[in-house]
Structures are given as C-alpha cells and as structure tokens.
Amino acid sequence: GAGVSQSPRYKVAKRGQDVALRCDPISGHVSLFWYQQALGQGPEFLTYFQNEAQLDKSGLPSDRFFAERPEGSVSTLKIQRTQQEDSAVYLCASSFSAGPSSYNEQFFGPGTRLTVL
Amino acid sequence: AQKVTQAQTEISVVEKEDVTLDCVYETRDTTYYLFWYKQPPSGELVFLIRRNSFDEQNEISGRYSWNFQKSTSSFNFTITASQVVDSAVYFCALRDGGGSEKLVFGKGTKLTVNP
Numbered sequence: 001g002a003g004v005s006q007s008p009r010y011k012v013a014k015r016g017q018d019v020a021l022r023c024d025p026i027s028g029h030v031s032l033f034w035y036q037q038a039l040g041q042g043p044e045f046l047t048y049f050q051n052e053a054q055l056d057k058s059g060l061p062s063d064r065f066f067a068e069r070p071e072g073s074v075s076t077l078k079i080q081r082t083q084q085e086d087s088a089v090y091l092c093a094s095s096f097s098a099g100p101s102s103y104n105e106q107f108f109g110p111g112t113r114l115t116v117l
Numbered sequence: 118a119q120k121v122t123q124a125q126t127e128i129s130v131v132e133k134e135d136v137t138l139d140c141v142y143e144t145r146d147t148t149y150y151l152f153w154y155k156q157p158p159s160g161e162l163v164f165l166i167r168r169n170s171f172d173e174q175n176e177i178s179g180r181y182s183w184n185f186q187k188s189t190s191s192f193n194f195t196i197t198a199s200q201v202v203d204s205a206v207y208f209c210a211l212r213d214g215g216g217s218e219k220l221v222f223g224k225g226t227k228l229t230v231n232p
Contacts, residue, residue, distance in 0.1 A: 033219065106220060107164065
C-alpha cells in the first residue's frame with residue numbers, strides 16, 4: 001500500500017509567518033512521530049501520538065510548535081511566528097503497533113523542507 | 118540519558134571494498150532496541166534492521182551484516198562488496214524499552230562508494 005506522505009514537500013516562509021505541515025501515515029498505523037532534521041545532522045525527535053493521544057512532546061523546541069492528530073490518522077505540525085532557526089526538514093513517521101513492548105520499525109515519509117527567510 | 122555516537126562522519130571507498138560503519142550507544146535501560154536506517158540522496162529514511170537488547174545474535178542479509186555487542190555497547194554495520202548504490206547517509210538509532218517510543222539517532226555516516 002501507500003507509504004507515509006507529507007505535504008507540502010517544500011515550504012518557504014518569511015520570518016514571523018505561521019506554517020502548517022501535514023502528515024498522512026500508513027493506513028492502520030497506530031503511532032505517529034514527528035522529527036526535525038537540520039542539515040548534516042540526524043533526525044531529532046519532536047513529538048509522537050498513539051492514535052489521537054499525544055504521549056510525548058518533550059522534543060518540541062518552544063511553545064511556537066504545536067502538533068495535533070484529532071482523529072487518530074492525519075497529523076498537522078504547526079509552527080507559529082517562524083524563525084530562521086526553524087529551517088530544517090521535518091520528517092513524519094508511523095508504526096503499526098504501540099506500547100512499551102512493541103518495537104516495530106518506524107516508516108518515514110519524504111519530509112517537508114522548510115526554509116525561513 | 119540516551120545517546121548514539123557515530124564517530125565516522127564520512128567514509129569513501131572504491132566499489133567492491135568491504136566497509137564497516139560504527140555505532141556506539143548509551144542507555145541506562147536493560148531493555149532497549151537498536152535500528153539502522155539508510156538515507157539515500159532522495160532524502161527518505163529507509164529501515165534496514167532492528168535488534169532488541171536480549172538478542173545478541175549477529176545477522177546477515179545479503180551483503181549486509183550487523184554485529185551487536187552489549188559488552189562494548191556497539192552495533193556495527195558491515196557492507197560486503199560495496200556497490201555505488203550503497204552511497205547514502207546511514208543512521209544508527211536507539212529506542213529505550215520504557216514509555217516513550219521515540220528514536221534517538223546518531224549524527225550519521227555519509228558513505229560514498231566510487232566506481
């Protein structure tokens with residue numbers, strides 16, 4: 001079936017603008033994750049959901065970052081009042097099962113490259 | 118705290134050479150999971166393998182093999198007879214067995230295989 005999809009693939013924003021990034025996980029996947037990848041670095045965890053519940057948001061860098069998954073499927077990552085340091089690739093991933101005893105791999109989408117001018 | 122170290126930033130080899138990518142991890146948990154992902158130039162992370170802390174058996178999949186050693190907290194990845202298509206950035210990642218399912222990634226090793 002289809003993999004994880006993200007839109008838009010590229011986003012250019014002026015400093016101070018709000019942006020919304022969308023993630024469509026693989027159908028039936030319970031867990032959904034957001035990561036931020038700066039140029040030349042590994043992905044860094046932002047937040048994750050189990051169905052519609054946001055279980056860990058410890059990686060969100062500031063209160064300008066907000067994520068939601070209201071119906072337990074599609075998720076949106078919103079960044080308010082964007083700053084230049086927010087420029088990065090934002091990756092979404094999903095996995096089939098959930099919980100401490102599960103260790104299913106996470107399947108990643110192609111990412112959204114955000115550039116803040 | 119969890120940490121993954123990939124000391125090799127970039128490696129360049131000639132096709133058909135064998136190459137080993139190093140990964141050292143830190144965790145206080147006795148139950149944890151290790152992963153390798155490949156990120157080709159297209160950018161999408163591709164899952165390669167997962168390992169749990171109770172299974173130290175090494176694994177071979179075609180030209181790929183993984184060596185997991187708890188005694189040295191290492192989970193190294195070897196590509197035998199490398200090919201140009203293996204050129205990519207490779208990431209090692211760690212997930213603790215506790216509540217959060219988040220992955221902690223290393224900074225990656227960029228592998229270039231020259232013809």
